[in-house]
Amino acid sequence: MDIANWLMGQWTAISAAPAAYLGTIIVVWAVATLFARARLGDEAAAAKERSEHLRQRLSDVEGDKSQLLKKLESHGEDIVALKADLAARPRIFVGPEKPRDMKDGDLWIN
Numbered sequence: 001m002d003i004a005n006w007l008m009g010q011w012t013a014i015s016a017a018p019a020a021y022l023g024t025i026i027v028v029w030a031v032a033t034l035f036a037r038a039r040l041g042d043e044a045a046a047a048k049e050r051s052e053h054l055r056q057r058l059s060d061v062e063g064d065k066s067q068l069l070k071k072l073e074s075h076g077e078d079i080v081a082l083k084a085d086l087a088a089r090p091r092i093f094v095g096p097e098k099p100r101d102m103k104d105g106d107l108w109i110n
Contacts, residue, residue, distance in 0.1 A: 007014070014021045072079070090105040098108055 090107055091103075092107045092109065093099045093102065094109045096110055098110075099106075102108060
């Protein structure tokens with residue numbers, strides 16, 4: 001809103017010499033762009049490199065996920081059997097207080 005008010009206040013000067021006003025805007029914009037590129041050019045290149053690295057890493061992770069899902073599909077029964085075997089084994093607890101979720105067959109060492 002302040003810029004609009006300033007432009008309205010300066011409109012007589014702008015309308016009297018529009019070429020000078022536009023030329024000044026172009027020069028200021030060019031200098032600002034060059035300054036920003038010189039100041040932030042290395043950071044922008046580093047950010048682009050990091051972005052490319054992360055995209056490659058994401059692609060690798062997606063490939064790994066795909067391989068693991070295929071293995072899970074082919075060995076799913078084995079995993080279910082392992083989980084059942086682990087659930088059937090007694091758990092061993094160590095500590096000064098008796099655990100609340102102890103089941104028959106679990107061991108408690110204090």
